[in-house]
Each structure stands twice: as C-alpha cells, then as structure tokens.
Amino acid sequence: MDAFISHTGTVAPLRRSAVDTDQIIPAEYLKRITRTGFEDGLFVAWRTNEPDFVLNKPEYADASILVAGPDFGTGSSREHAVWALLDGGFRVVISSRFADIFKNNSTKAGLLTVVLPQTEVEALWAAAEADPTTQVTVDLQSKEISYGDGAGGQTTVPFDADDYTRWRLLEGLDDVGLTERHLDDIRSFESGRPAWLPKALPALPAR
Amino acid sequence: MPKTLAEKVYEAHVVRSTPGEPDLLYIDLHLVHEVTSPQAFDGLRAAGRTVRRPDLTMATEDHNVPTLDILKPIADPVSRAQVDALRANAAEFGIRLAPMGDRDQGIVHVIGPQLGLTQPGMTIVCGDSHTSTHGAFGALAFGIGTSEVEHVLATQTLPQYRPKQMSVTVDGELAPGVSAKDIILAVIAQIGTNGAAGHVIEYRGSAIEALSMEARMTICNMSIEAGAKAGLIAPDQKTFDFLHGRPHAPQGADWDAAVEYWSTLRTDEGAVFDSEVVLDASTLTPFVTWGTNPGQGLPLSERVPDPATIADEGERRAAEQALAYMGLAPGTPLAEIEVDTVFLGSCTNGRIEDLRVAADLLRGKRVDPNTRMLVVPGSVGVKMQAEAEGLDKVFVEAGAEWRGAGCSMCLGMNPDQLKPGERSASTSNRNFQGRQGKGGRTHLVSPSVAAATAITGRLTAPAALIGA
Numbered sequence: 290m291d292a293f294i295s296h297t298g299t300v301a302p303l304r305r306s307a308v309d310t311d312q313i314i315p316a317e318y319l320k321r322i323t324r325t326g327f328e329d330g331l332f333v334a335w336r337t338n339e340p341d342f343v344l345n346k347p348e349y350a351d352a353s354i355l356v357a358g359p360d361f362g363t364g365s366s367r368e369h370a371v372w373a374l375l376d377g378g379f380r381v382v383i384s385s386r387f388a389d390i391f392k393n394n395s396t397k398a399g400l401l402t403v404v405l406p407q408t409e410v411e412a413l414w415a416a417a418e419a420d421p422t423t424q425v426t427v428d429l430q431s432k433e434i435s436y437g438d439g440a441g442g443q444t445t446v447p448f449d450a451d452d453y454t455r456w457r458l459l460e461g462l463d464d465v466g467l468t469e470r471h472l473d474d475i476r477s478f479e480s481g482r483p484a485w486l487p488k489a490l491p492a493l494p495a496r
Numbered sequence: 497m498p499k500t501l502a503e504k505v506y507e508a509h510v511v512r513s514t515p516g517e518p519d520l521l522y523i524d525l526h527l528v529h530e531v532t533s534p535q536a537f538d539g540l541r542a543a544g545r546t547v548r549r550p551d552l553t554m555a556t557e558d559h560n561v562p563t564l565d566i567l568k569p570i571a572d573p574v575s576r577a578q579v580d581a582l583r584a585n586a587a588e589f590g591i592r593l594a595p596m597g598d599r600d601q602g603i604v605h606v607i608g609p610q611l612g613l614t615q616p617g618m619t620i621v622c623g624d625s626h627t628s629t630h631g632a633f634g635a636l637a638f639g640i641g642t643s644e645v646e647h648v649l650a651t652q653t654l655p656q657y658r659p660k661q662m663s664v665t666v667d668g669e670l671a672p673g674v675s676a677k678d679i680i681l682a683v684i685a686q687i688g689t690n691g692a693a694g695h696v697i698e699y700r701g702s703a704i705e706a707l708s709m710e711a712r713m714t715i716c717n718m719s720i721e722a723g724a725k726a727g728l729i730a731p732d733q734k735t736f737d738f739l740h741g742r743p744h745a746p747q748g749a750d751w752d753a754a755v756e757y758w759s760t761l762r763t764d765e766g767a768v769f770d771s772e773v774v775l776d777a778s779t780l781t782p783f784v785t786w787g788t789n790p791g792q793g794l795p796l797s798e799r800v801p802d803p804a805t806i807a808d809e810g811e812r813r814a815a816e817q818a819l820a821y822m823g824l825a826p827g828t829p830l831a832e833i834e835v836d837t838v839f840l841g842s843c844t845n846g847r848i849e850d851l852r853v854a855a856d857l858l859r860g861k862r863v864d865p866n867t868r869m870l871v872v873p874g875s876v877g878v879k880m881q882a883e884a885e886g887l888d889k890v891f892v893e894a895g896a897e898w899r900g901a902g903c904s905m906c907l908g909m910n911p912d913q914l915k916p917g918e919r920s921a922s923t924s925n926r927n928f929q930g931r932q933g934k935g936g937r938t939h940l941v942s943p944s945v946a947a948a949t950a951i952t953g954r955l956t957a958p959a960a961l962i963g964a
Contacts, residue, residue, distance in 0.1 A: 305817070306810045307689050307789050311928040316907045320560065320574040322534035322581045324642075334930050358810055360690035363723060363789065364926060366625040367532065368641035388690055389725055390625060390639055397643035451657075453517050464643070465543070468651045471512050471520060475548075475653055478511040478522050483757070485750035486524055487613050489554035489592045492600070493743040 290399040292461030295428040296380045298353030300417035301343050306358035310391065313362065313370040327373035348421035354381045356413045362391025371398045381427045383434075385410055396454050397464065403427060403434065403448045412444070429455060498764035500661045501730050502696040505636040505761065509619045511653055518655035524618040526648045527604045528555040528591065530582040531909070532623030536646035537585040547589040549652045554613060555586050556594040558603045559909045563872050563899035566596055575910065589649075602875020602901045605629040605843040609713065610877045612742025616731035616758040621648055626843045626925065628719040631728030632712035633735055634761045636696070638726040659725045660770040662695040663763075666703040668778035673958040675853070676711035677845060677923070677942035679703065679775070680718040681783035681793045687773060689791035690723030695770065697727040698763060703777035704729055709738040710849035717844045718925050721790035730762045782957040784830055785927045785940040787818035792927075794830065796945065796957050802826035821929050822937050823917070830955055833939065837920040838869040838950040839932070840896075840943055842906040845923035846874025848881050850943040855887040857947035857958055858894040864953030869896035869946075870912060872904040896950065908933045921949040 318330030335342040343349050355374065361384040362370060371394045374382065382400065385407040395402045405413075416423045416436060425436040432455075435445040450458075457464070468475075499507070512520040526549075533555070540546070547553060560575035570576035579596070586593035594600035600607055605626055608614040616634035621627060623645040630637035644654055664683055684691075697719050704712070712729050719727025736755055739745045746754040785793040786800050792815070794801070803815035803826065819826065824833070840846075840854050851873065863869045871891045873879035879901050882888055888898045905912040906924035914920055914936025923946050927938035939955060948956040 304813070306814050307791075309789065309926075309928045311907075311926070311931050315930055315934075316559075316909045319531050320572075320578050320909065322538075322578055324535045324538070334934065360688075360693075360723070363690050364625065364720075364928060366623055366627075366639035366641050368535075368643060371641070386690060386693060388723055389693055390641060390720075394641035394643065397641060464655060465539075465545070465647050465650045468520060468647065468653055468655065472651075474512045474520065475522070475651060479652075482522075482524075483753070485746040485754045486618070487615060487744040487746075488551040489525070489613060489744070490551040492592055495741075495743050 290397065290461055290463065293380070293399055293401050293429055293458045295426060295430060296353065296401070297424055297426040298380065299351065299422060300354045300356050300413055300425050301349040301352035302414040302417045303343055303355055303357040304414060307360040307363055308357055309364040310362060310367050310370045311364055314367065314373040319367055319369050324372060325376060327369055328376035331373040331377040351378070353378050354383065354425055354427065355379050356383045356410055356417065359385045359407065360388065362388040364388070366390045368394040368398065371395045371400050375400055383410060383413065396458065399458065399461065401427060401429060401458065405446060405448060409446050429459060498767040500763045500767045500769065501634060501698055501761055502636060502659070502661060502726070502728060505617055505619065506658065508617065518657050520653050521619060521656040523621050523648050523652055523654060524552060525608070525613055525620045526553045527608055527620065527622035527627070528553060528645070529558050529604050529622070529624065530578045531559045532642050533585065533645055534578065534581045535642050536649055537589065539646040540649055545650045547591060547649045550590040552652060553591045553649070555582060555591050556601055556604050556607055557582060557596050559903045559907065561596050561900070561902040562910050563902055563904050563912055566900040599876050599880070602877060603843045603846060603903055605717065606846060606874035606878060609633065610875055612739050612745035615739060615745070615754070616735060617761050621654065625720040626717050628724065628727045629713050629717040629843055631716035631719065631726050632709060634728055634731035634758070636726055636728065639720060660695045662692055662697045662724070662771045662773065663769040664697050664699050664773045664775065665701040666699065666775045666777050667701040668703055668776045670703060670777045670780060673944055674780050674782060675942045675944060676707055676714040678780050678783040679777065680715045681785065681790070681940060682780055683773065683775060684718065684722045684790050685793040686775070687722050689721065689789040692719070692722040692724035695724050697722070697724045699727060699729050705732065708849060709734055710847045713847065714844055718790065721925055731758050782942060782945050784945065784955055786822065786824060786830060787815065788821055788927055788929050790925065790927060790940060792818055793940065796830050796955060798830055800824045800826055800828040800830060831957070832954060834919070834954045835867060835921045835939065835949060836918045837914060838867060838946050839872070839905040839920055839922040839924060840869065840946050841872030841874065841904055842924035843874060844925045845943050846872060846878065848878050850923065851878065851882050851887050854943045854947035855890040857944060857961065858896065858950065859890050861894055861951050863895035863950045867950055867953045869950040870899060870905060871896050872899045873901045875901045905932050907931060921946050921955060
C-alpha cells in the first residue's frame with residue numbers, strides 16, 4: 290500500500306451520523322473483481338438523489354479530507370468502502386467514532402482515519418463551510434491536524450494513533466510480509482493444536 | 497485471574513505476543529465467499545504466495561446466487577464473472593467449494609454450523625460482517641476485510657488487538673410470539689448502532705440459555721449491528737447436542753475430549769466486563785425498526801417517533817433523514833404501516849426453525865393479495881429439510897414464493913430486490929437506505945412478525961392473529 294506521512298487538502302463536511310457502508314458504496318458495485326475503479330459507486334445514492342449533497346457542490350468536489358458525523362462506516366466488512374473513498378480522491382476520514390471493521394480496513398489500504406472529539410469535528414465543519422478552500426494538513430508524523438482559522442491564526446489539534454499502526458502507515462508496510470517473519474511461531478503453534486479440530490477437507494457425508 | 501469466555505478463546509489462539517505490537521492470532525476456520533475474496537486471491541498470485549491451510553478453509557457461493565433457475569448459468573454477467581472467479585480460485589488454490597447446486601451450498605454462516613465445521617472455542621473469520629453468527633457456539637468469530645482475507649489465506653493468522661468485553665444479560669421468560677430477533681433488536685435499540693464498538697459481547701442469562709441454537713445464532717448474528725467485533729454465548733448441552741453427528745464434528749474418543757474442553761468454555765465467576773447491559777425478557781414484545789439503521793427500532797405496539805422530541809441534535813437530524821427516506825409521518829402507529837413485500841430468509845433468520853415458525857402461522861391462511869412473500873432458505877440443507885417436513889407446500893399454498901438458497905433480498909446482489917419506494921418487512925439484519933434495492937424501504941422483523949405481516953399486509957404481531 291501507499292505510505293501515509295502527511296497530507297494537505299480541503300475538507301468535505303459531511304453532516305451525517307452513522308454513515309453506513311451501504312451508503313459509502315452499495316452492494317451492486319461489489320460484484321466487480323478488481324481492486325480499483327470504485328469511484329463511481331462512492332455515495333452514489335446521495336449523489337444521485339440529493340442535489341444538496343455535499344459532494345455535489347462544486348466547491349467540495351476536489352476535497353480530499355472527509356469530515357463526518359459519529360459512527361462512520363457501520364455495517365458491512367466490505368473493504369470496497371475504503372477503496373471507493375481512495376478512488377474518489379480521499380486520503381483522510383475524520384469522525385468522532387468509527388465502526389471497527391471500516392477503521393481496520395482503512396489501515397490496510399492506506400486511508401487514514403482520525404478520531405477527534407465531536408467539538409473538533411464541528412470546528413472543522415464550520416471552517417470548511419465558512420471557506421471551502423481552507424487548507425487542512427493532517428500530519429501522521431507529529432499526530433497533528435492544522436488549519437488556518439480564516440483570521441490569520443492557525444488551529445492545531447492533536448490526535449491519537451497507535452504506534453504500531455502509525456509505523457506501518459508511515460512505512461507503507463504490508464501485513465502479510467510482516468507476519469511471514471514469524472512463520473516459526475506459526476508452525477510451533479500449529480503443532481500444538483488438538484487433533485479433533487475440524488478440517489474442511491475432505492468433504493464428509495452426513496452421518 | 498478470572499477470565500471471560502471471549503478472553504479464554506482469544507488467549508488460546510495467541511501465536512505471538514510482543515509489547516507494542518498487535519497479537520498474532522491463529523485462525524481455526526476461514527470461510528470464503530465470492531464477493532470479498534477475488535482481490536485477495538489476486539494478491540496471493542501477485543506475490544507468488546499459496547494458501548497456507550486449504551484444509552481450514554471452506555468456500556461457498558451465496559451473495560450473488562439467483563434463487564430461481566439455479567441450475568442455469570447466472571444471467572447477470574457481472575455476478576457470473578464473480579462466481580466464476582471463485583470457482584477458478586478454489587480450483588487453483590485447492591480449496592473446497594460448495595457451488596450452486598451442491599447439497600452443501602448456502603449462506604456461508606448457515607453452512608458452517610450445518611456441517612459441524614463451527615465448534616466451540618474456535619476462532620472463525622470470513623470476509624463478511626455477519627461472521628459473528630458462529631459465536632452462538634462459543635466461538636470467537638468476526639468479519640474481516642479483503643486485505644485480511646488475503647492475510648489469513650497466506651498465513652492462517654491475523655494481527656489483532658485484544659477487544660474490550662461487554663456482557664448483555666437477558667433474564668426472564670419470553671412471552672409467546674416473542675423471539676430471539678426481538679431480543680437483539682431491543683438490545684441494539686438500547687445501545688445504538690455502533691454502541692458496542694471495540695467490544696466483544698457475551699450474551700448471558702436465563703433467557704439466552706433457554707434459546708435454541710438457531711435462536712442463539714440469530715442473536716449473535718446481529719452483534720455487528722450494535723458495532724461489536726463479535727458476539728458469543730457459552731456452549732452448553734444444547735450446543736453439544738446440535739453438533740453431535742454432524743459431518744465434521746469429532747467422533748468417538750475425540751468427541752469426548754472435545755466435550756471435556758468445550759465444557760470449560762464459560763466466563764469465570766468474578767470475571768470483569770468493561771461494560772454491562774441488562775434486559776428483562778419478560779417485558780419484551782415484538783420489535784420492529786422504523787428507521788434506516790438497526791438501532792432505530794421500537795415495539796410494534798408503538799408509534800413512529802417524532803424527531804422534534806429528540807434532544808440530541810445529531811440523533812434528531814438522523815431521525816428526520818430516516819423518516820424522510822422511509823416515507824413515514826411521526827405519530828403513525830407502526831401496526832398501520834402497509835408493506836409490499838415480506839422477505840423471510842438471510843443468515844439472521846433463514847434456518848429451519850425460522851421457517852417452521854413462519855409456516856405454523858401461515859398454515860391454512862393466505863398471504864394478503866397486495867403483498868408478495870419471498871421465502872428463501874439459508875442453505876440447500878435447510879431447503880431439503882423444509883421440503884421433507886412439507887413446509888414448502890404450506891408456503892406455496894398460502895401464496896408465498898418458495899425459492900432456492902442464498903443471501904437473496906437481504907442485500908439484493910441477485911435479482912431479488914425491492915423497487916424504488918417499495919416497502920418490506922424483512923427478517924434480515926440491515927435496514928440501511930437502498931439495502932434491499934435502490935429506494936427500497938426496510939422494516940426489520942422476526943419470522944413470526946414476517947408471517948403475520950404477510951397475512952394482513954401491514955406490520956402485525958403474531959398475537960393479533962390468534963382467534964382471527
């Protein structure tokens with residue numbers, strides 16, 4: 290995956306809570322067997338049916354930081370939701386709370402998810418609504434978000450990122466390669482597994 | 497130190513633990529379906545990797561499969577290509593596949609338990625959020641994304657952080673016509689659609705112990721709808737009885753050894769949960785969702801809520817958006833909402849017991865002429881069992897459609913979809929906008945509410961039909 294070190298871009302303020310994975314990308318787009326090209330499915334129902342939807346507004350069309358209400362990414366395990374956001378030009382999603390699987394998937398594909406208190410989410414919404422060209426920098430090295438307050442001042446907000454995930458993202462490391470360093474541990478564990486644990490092969494008839 | 501059930505299962509699978517890094521967890525069973533696996537197999541091929549343990553991997557076709565004309569090639573070329581990709585990948589990497597037409601085919605979370613591959617104390621993953629279903633057997637089972645599918649295929653492990661522990665205790669006796677689905681919808685309404693984020697839920701208490709294995713699967717299945725990583729229930733004699741004699745269950749001395757181990761899989765006295773939720777089963781009545789996430793639910797005897805009375809601004813806006821999408825006015829009695837379609841099926845409620853409950857209500861009755869009822873068994877095995885019991889005839893004579901096995905209208909990746917504006921009562925798990933078809937409106941219900949609703953054409957509690 291691509292490394293994530295620091296990103297500067299503009300914000301799309303998505304004032305909705307519990308944005309589920311079926312809204313991020315509906316199931317019909319999941320029939321594809323590729324890993325890219327999902328931008329056409331990103332929020333497609335809202336883009337189609339709601340003229341006022343934030344991504345339909347020209348001033349937010351080039352946003353690369355999505356700032357959403359609480360509980361972003363609930364529902365399905367589809368990593369396609371992360372791929373669609375990346376394909377749609379987003380590198381960062383900010384919310385006060387994420388669904389676990391979405392958050393986990395994002396760390397595997399190089400999309401940064403940042404948890405901020407709802408008050409900071411509101412402040413970012415206000416800044417992006419007051420001036421859609423507001424440049425926001427999300428720096429994973431320093432674990433800080435910074436943006437101009439419009440009056441010449443600078444707002445800086447710290448965020449948490451666990452050291453291991455941060456290291457993987459900064460280096461753009463693939464988990465499989467990291468785990469393969471521990472094949473001896475895996476073999477040793479396997480030698481101690483009880484023999485009665487089920488195996489899918491061969492197929493057995495009903496008794 | 498006293499431990500919870502989930503902690504015991506987790507700790508028994510730690511391959512490697514180092515401070516500052518996630519634990520490496522061994523995976524006992526990896527279930528695979530056509531939607532979330534093709535990119536993972538591509539990743540293996542690109543890196544020249546193999547599947548480490550094909551013998552701990554089982555694939556089936558469920559999401560895309562049509563429920564009519566199942567012996568013909570799939571008409572939708574994109575769906576067909578995805579199913580073909582799974583067949584090619586299973587053949588190339590030596591994985592067992594139960595394809596359409598096979599007697600072991602079905603929804604991945606229905607066939608695992610049916611085959612006896614799902615057993616207590618195991619770690620089970622699948623590229624599907626409803627993997628939590630298998631927790632009903634006391635397994636630690638959770639959904640993963642495609643990158644993790646690739647990781648498990650390659651290494652049979654996953655890097656994991658220790659989850660927090662939540663207990664949901666349900667004591668008391670359920671009233672007739674009230675079921676596991678009503679329990680879990682009430683739990684989700686109480687804690688919210690992501691209220692259990694970061695936690696594994698253990699369901700406990702006398703009402704949970706009294707449930708059948710099928711009903712326990714319904715409860716654990718929807719753990720993800722409360723945002724939980726997994727949901728599980730301590731195994732007991734019912735669990736052992738369910739498994740005994742199934743194709744992949746242990747036999748002879750192995751069975752005895754397994755039962756001895758399984759019997760230790762209980763939360764220790766004094767174990768500490770990070771959070772606790774308590775529910776009284778005797779106060780529950782049939783539950784139904786009114787909104788567009790599974791936490792937006794109420795007893796069927798109530799009215800559509802008025803967003804103006806919701807204090808929290810975010811929740812109020814969410815309720816307004818939900819009602820606008822659902823085409824519902826505040827104050828409308830839920831029992832007056834008319835539906836176009838009733839869907840009985842899915843990994844939540846597509847098992848034999850669910851079909852029996854619905855058939856009992858429909859026997860000798862007719863589906864409302866303005867309502868369509870789709871009955872989709874969760875697996876070929878469930879379908880065959882239902883036909884052996886004559887349930888298919890009950891459904892057909894009542895005017896319902898008896899279909900082939902698969903995920904079907906739960907998410908409409910096959911032709912079974914709602915049309916824009918259509919409204920369903922559905923025994924599935926998600927009422928998200930457009931989930932069952934673009935513009936479709938979903939009310940989540942139990943199998944008995946589904947059957948009662950099919951008869952009247954509006955959301956109906958089964959008790960309302962008694963004596964009718």
